[in-house]
Amino acid sequence: MRRMDVFEAMATRRSVRGFLPDPVPRAAIVSILEIAARAPSGSNVQPWKVRVTEGDEKARLSAALHAAHDAGTVTPRDYQYYPRHWREPYLSRRRKVGWDLYALAGVAKGDHAAGHAQRARNFDFFGAPVGLVFTIDRDLEQGSWLDYGMFLQSVMLAARGFGLDTCPQAAFCDHHDVLRAHLGIPAEEAVVCGMALGRADPGEPANRLATERAPLSDFVRFGPEA
Template sequence: MSQNPTAPAVTDAASVDAAITSRMSARAFLPTAISRETIEHILTVASRAPSGTNTQPWKVYVLQGASRDSLVDKCCAAHDALRADPSLAEQYREEYDYYPPQWVSPYIDRRRENGWGLYGLLGIGKGDKDRMHLQHQRNFRFFDAPVGLMFTIDRVLGRGSLVDYGMFLQNIMVAARAQGLHTCPQAAWNGFARIILPHIGAGEGEMLVCGMALGHADPDDKVNGFHTPREPVSSFTRWLD
């Protein structure tokens, strides 16, 4: 795996582009097991992500088998209880704001397009709260992926380390594509950190960053046909001469 980092270009640029552009948030997985060697390889590649002064702020917990299934049961039960009694929301607060407290355009427009595009594909109507709840709960089943990943960070670190963390997470998703696998990064887990952190054995100083599903995407499930659009370069780039 060692390469010359100062080489002018990688030897197969098309494969790099394909790994990035074929990445998607898969929401249905096959039960096919993933070997520890494959997961370790993905994490080894991903660990080359940059971080300020090489702090490498990531901590990863890999859940498979009984540990995965037990966490799924705990969080699905909490999700159901929260729906039955919304006052429990105070117990399940995210430790950091992943989303803004107040949405504005164009972000709220993209969010709505994403949500209704997905629900429309699945035939879930605007007022169908039961099916919405069940679909949201798919997050807490890792969308049936055999591997669940939980990511934590030490609370003593600054917000810049979350920027570093994002690059690490992207590396995992791209490296997974190189192995023929798919992922789904999930901030949905963050509200259940008080359940997750003790379950995975995280230290008192750790904060949950997000979760991620990893596995073989189910090619026959229509939900994996949902691909979100991207803005053209011209809409987010300003050229200065």
């Protein structure tokens, strides 16, 4: 199998929202997590913990998550992911990617039932054969959460090296009580996110989403300000 170089992996990484059912070999999952664990962390703390779910176990978990989603029962998240008060330019970026995705998925503005159904697809891991759930000990501080982000990116890039795709999913945090019950996650661990892992379905309309990136002039300064 041809392995991508790091530049190609970074350029082709995207959040995939439709996967083929093709199984991912256990050896590939192990290799991805082993290489991702080389991510840096302050004082080599290595704050990441991962649960891998596949097959019947994943199907049972998905069924329970769907039931919670349909019932509208949301558990307060272990941490605040988004800003409490949105402002520009972040609000416009959020709205654009949301409406671009919904347009591809066929969800019309104001169609709450279709929006509910589209969000529910998170809980099937978008059809991916492998689900990953990431947790961190609650007593670790912000620096360890920064380290965790580098680990998550490393997982996604390593997956690209195997020709696989991923979707990091904060949606699971709304039902972390369900995750705890099915995956044996103790109370002293906070749920960071989930992630779908597999091969992208080329026939999935949502996979045509191409997210924009701000130009360097928006966020980079060279040298002192004039």
